[in-house]
Amino acid sequence: MRCPPPGSATSSNRTHVSTETGTPAAWWKRVVAIVVDGIVVAVVGTIVGAVLGLGFFTRVVFIELLGFAYYGLLNGSARGQTVGKMAMRIRTRSEMGGALGIGPALLRYAVVFVLTLLCGVPALVDGAWPLWDKRRQALHDKVVRSVVVNA
Numbered sequence: 001m002r003c004p005p006p007g008s009a010t011s012s013n014r015t016h017v018s019t020e021t022g023t024p025a026a027w028w029k030r031v032v033a034i035v036v037d038g039i040v041v042a043v044v045g046t047i048v049g050a051v052l053g054l055g056f057f058t059r060v061v062f063i064e065l066l067g068f069a070y071y072g073l074l075n076g077s078a079r080g081q082t083v084g085k086m087a088m089r090i091r092t093r094s095e096m097g098g099a100l101g102i103g104p105a106l107l108r109y110a111v112v113f114v115l116t117l118l119c120g121v122p123a124l125v126d127g128a129w130p131l132w133d134k135r136r137q138a139l140h141d142k143v144v145r146s147v148v149v150n151a
Helices: 027-051 056-076 083-088 102-117 121-131 139-146
Strands: 088-093 147-149
Touching: 027 056, 027 088, 027 121, 027 147, 056 083, 056 088, 083 088, 088 102, 102 121, 102 139, 102 147, 121 139, 139 147
Parallel strands: none
Antiparallel strands: 088 147
8 A cells, every 4th residue: 555645635744734624825815914903903002002091102012912812812712813814704723623722822923923023024934934835824823733724
């Protein structure tokens, strides 16, 4: 009996996205979704911060904390969709199928946050990674074993 080639659907390695998970989303859909989500978090955070009377630097911290809550709760939910992902009809899932969960979704965002703090270049590499990855995963997806798929 012949063994399947590495990377095939029947191989034991993890290059196959299960049919339960869905088809990997196009890179451009991910980009549009993150732009929409960034606008949502920035606008809501700015308005709420102003209403609370927060100063500039405190407001920036508040917006970052809001980002953790937003991405952690929405990407980790059963739906796996932020407002941007809903608009683009994509969702974040565990690569094994099903919801990612709040803990992994928070870690997923924390990886992006740290990469952004490192002068932004690592975040750009992370964001571009799905362009050449077989499973269209960014580095932050690989850390928590998530995939972004068509909804």
